[in-house]
Amino acid sequence: MIIYGSTISPFVRKCVAFAREKNVEIEVRAAGMGRGGPDFEEASPFRKMPALRDPGADGGRDFTISDSTAIVHYIDAKHPEPNLIPLEPIARARTIWYEEFGDTIVMAAGGKLFFNRFVGPKVLKGGFDAGIADAAERDELPPILAYLESVIPNSGYLVEDRFTLADLAVAAPLANASWVGAAIDGTLYPRTASYVEAILARPSLADLVERDRAIVRGMMEA
Structure with a gap:
């Protein structure tokens, strides 16, 4: 593929x-x-x-x-195995919700941060508004992190106490936000900070995150 x-x-x-x-x-x-x-x-x-x-x-x-x-x-x-989208109705609904939450709500805030602090100024060389990013970090990101802090189970996985699409969809956009100055404050959101760090450290993600973080930081510092 x-x-x-x-x-x-x-x-x-x-x-x-x-x-x-x-x-x-x-x-x-x-x-x-x-x-x-x-x-x-x-x-x-x-x-x-x-x-x-x-x-x-x-x-x-x-x-x-x-x-x-x-x-x-x-x-x-x-390729149904390993199963990453649960079949049990409630777990499946929750997984779909968390994917939508990641794709829309988290990305709405994270996208404003990433575009206006990196894509606009460093890639497009114009067409950005730093104030939009600052407002997203101040007003939009905290409720998202507070919500996650309240729902992440002790297992460290959002659904069925195992890794699913839900975890992948939620953690992926939060990585980008951290690269442009909006890292999760572990004193305010300890559960969320540990959760995102653990998901991004999975073998399926770790090398991608490390490489892309280095690219972004290099361009930000140039």
Whole structure:
């Protein structure tokens, strides 16, 4: 399978790590921000990353799809073990909720931070507003962290006391926020800080996080 995008994006990182947890071989091809070419545009008509191509999967033709949720659910259906999206109804509903929480609520705050402190000034060289990032860190991030502090179980996993898509979707965007000055305060949110650190240290994520953090910090300091 081919995933188009950059793992600096939490959505791309989620897909790549999900595939790794499933022991599915993935090739990541750079795309987005003006890159990717016709193959990427075929897989993602609106040029949003991530996108996926599964060669020959559709009756001998390539199967393509975009959006991280569609991609992880496709991978899960095709490779059901190890199970990362629970089948038990309540656990499944909670997992879907946490993925949506990560993709929308966490990303709404984290995206403002990451765009206005890194993507705008360092990648696009313009079109950013530092005040938006400051407001997101001050007003939007604390309720998110307080919520997580109240719901993370003693097991350190959000659903069924084991690693699931829920953990991956929640932790991935919080990594990006920490790279641009919004690290989780362990004195205020000790459970959340320990939880995110442990999830990001998993073998499916650790090398991606370390590499992308170094890239971001290098560009921030340049």
